[in-house]
Amino acid sequence: MFSTSRRTVLKTAAAAPIPALLPGAPASSGVTLTVNGDTVTRQLEPRVTLLDALREDLGLTGTKKGCDRGECGACTVLVDGRRTKSCLTLAVMQQGREITTIEGLADGDRLHPVQAAFIRHDGFQCGFCTSGQIMSAVACIREGHAGSDDEVREWMSGNLCRCGCYPNIVAAVRAAADEEQ
Amino acid sequence: MQNFAYRAPASTTDALRLGTGTGARYIAGGTDLLNLMKDGVQRHDLIIDLNRLPLHDITPTTTGVRLGALARMADVAAHPQVRRRLPLLAETLLAGASPQVRNAATIGGNLLQRTRCWYFRDASMPCNKREPGSGCAAQHGQNRWHAIIGGSAHCIAVHPSDLAVALTALDATVHTLGSGGARTIGIRDFYRLPGDTPQVETALRSGELITAVDVPSTGLTGRYLKVRDRATFEFAVVSVAALIRTGGGGVVREARLAFGGIAPVPWRSAEAERQLIGRRLDDAAIEAAGRALTLPAAPREHNAFKVPLVRRALATALGGLR
Numbered sequence: 001m002f003s004t005s006r007r008t009v010l011k012t013a014a015a016a017p018i019p020a021l022l023p024g025a026p027a028s029s030g031v032t033l034t035v036n037g038d039t040v041t042r043q044l045e046p047r048v049t050l051l052d053a054l055r056e057d058l059g060l061t062g063t064k065k066g067c068d069r070g071e072c073g074a075c076t077v078l079v080d081g082r083r084t085k086s087c088l089t090l091a092v093m094q095q096g097r098e099i100t101t102i103e104g105l106a107d108g109d110r111l112h113p114v115q116a117a118f119i120r121h122d123g124f125q126c127g128f129c130t131s132g133q134i135m136s137a138v139a140c141i142r143e144g145h146a147g148s149d150d151e152v153r154e155w156m157s158g159n160l161c162r163c164g165c166y167p168n169i170v171a172a173v174r175a176a177a178d179e180e181q
Numbered sequence: 182m183q184n185f186a187y188r189a190p191a192s193t194t195d196a197l198r199l200g201t202g203t204g205a206r207y208i209a210g211g212t213d214l215l216n217l218m219k220d221g222v223q224r225h226d227l228i229i230d231l232n233r234l235p236l237h238d239i240t241p242t243t244t245g246v247r248l249g250a251l252a253r254m255a256d257v258a259a260h261p262q263v264r265r266r267l268p269l270l271a272e273t274l275l276a277g278a279s280p281q282v283r284n285a286a287t288i289g290g291n292l293l294q295r296t297r298c299w300y301f302r303d304a305s306m307p308c309n310k311r312e313p314g315s316g317c318a319a320q321h322g323q324n325r326w327h328a329i330i331g332g333s334a335h336c337i338a339v340h341p342s343d344l345a346v347a348l349t350a351l352d353a354t355v356h357t358l359g360s361g362g363a364r365t366i367g368i369r370d371f372y373r374l375p376g377d378t379p380q381v382e383t384a385l386r387s388g389e390l391i392t393a394v395d396v397p398s399t400g401l402t403g404r405y406l407k408v409r410d411r412a413t414f415e416f417a418v419v420s421v422a423a424l425i426r427t428g429g430g431g432v433v434r435e436a437r438l439a440f441g442g443i444a445p446v447p448w449r450s451a452e453a454e455r456q457l458i459g460r461r462l463d464d465a466a467i468e469a470a471g472r473a474l475t476l477p478a479a480p481r482e483h484n485a486f487k488v489p490l491v492r493r494a495l496a497t498a499l500g501g502l503r
Contacts, residue, residue: 082255088211136280158279
């Protein structure tokens with residue numbers, strides 16, 4: 001199911017070879033990841049973040065690269081069911097863990113209830129933060145942190161929306177939480 | 182990010198053997214280290230992943246709770262023993278970072294996170310902490326975030342951890358393991374004031390690991406108050422961890438006051454505590470404690486506001502404990 005992303009092709013074509021690594025520094029090694037139920041192995045350098053591995057090596061571009069510093073939350077994925085920022089961990093550190101991305105939420109053509117709630121409540125404008133918001137919301141609800149608007153605001157604070165769709169995001173998370181009860 | 186070699190040892194013996202090499206660095210949650218490496222603030226030839234080591238447990242002890250160095254912030258904050266016996270600790274952990282970061286960040290890594298001083302984090306700027314002898318751009322630069330107490334002509338960066346402030350009020354003990362064996366270090370001896378060696382931030386020796394933190398339950402009533410520029414997911418401008426025990430007539434028998442955002446280390450003020458002992462927790466006593474706290478303050482151009490701010494934060498925190 002994983003195909004090479006357009007960006008990877010462009011980068012591979014345009015980029016100069018990596019300048020001399022430190023003497024003795026490792027080349028790539030085989031890293032095995034389980035993503036959305038599929039177990040795949042890719043040759044990755046140690047410095048490749050989980051985010052870059054998902055996007056550039058596995059072609060799963062639903063996970064977005066916003067700040068790449070853990071501040072915006074656009075790269076949120078689930079690792080063993082817990083939300084985390086994929087830009088703040090190395091792919092090689094996540095071997096043996098179950099990773100879920102936005103591509104793994106829907107059941108065929110049937111959207112996950114949180115995805116459906118975001119559409120119903122108009123929880124986005126440009127959509128760049130949305131996959132991170134949704135992954136974070138899935139965990140937020142599962143953790144039991146969606147009981148009031150204030151609680152959702154606090155427990156969704158790791159996800160920023162530059163379009164300012166917060167009221168609708170809060171409404172979507174509350175609605176999805178109510179549905180699950 | 183400059184590339185590096187990667188190892189994930191399964192034993193502390195192997196970790197220490199690798200960790201004594203030059204250019205080696207441990208990684209736990211990675212939530213601070215990876216940013217520093219992406220920004221070129223730190224470069225390491227070998228990254229040693231500690232996550233396979235058996236240091237994850239949160240264990241009740243006779244005196245309190247022992248936190249494994251690899252315990253995640255979120256797990257500690259949610260742990261029933263922590264919530265029951267150390268509510269101040271749970272409250273403090275939940276005031277820090279974001280849910281995603283708390284799922285990844287560890288107790289040991291939290292204590293060893295680097296300052297948020299923007300000159301330290303900008304590799305193009307002089308910084309004695311990052312590059313000893315290069316100068317301190319904060320002294321006459323944008324120093325709104327910086328220390329009002331305990332700084333030096335070489336560094337006025339503040340320690341960013343909320344957890345460390347609470348642990349300083351709770352008199353926690355840090356357990357370490359190095360090539361010379363195991364040590365226990367009181368939290369108040371763990372952090373070092375900058376003096377003329379701001380690159381030395383803690384009592385840890387080269388290659389030494391934090392293995393656990395012992396947190397005694399105090400029986401005192403506590404509160405962590407964090408003042409920040411936005412409601413959540415932000416570092417403290419100032420913060421207060423206050424623990425109080427009162428006796429008959431509401432007279433204060435014991436007081437422990439630790440502060441974040443005002444000093445290069447989590448700042449415990451014995452002078453402020455002394456002002457409260459034997460008195461009722463009234464406005465006059467709280468005012469006296471605040472004055473004693475800020476007596477040694479030497480604010481810079483942009484951070485004089487922290488003097489009244491930290492006093493008011495103290496007053497609010499103590500007012501909530503009356």
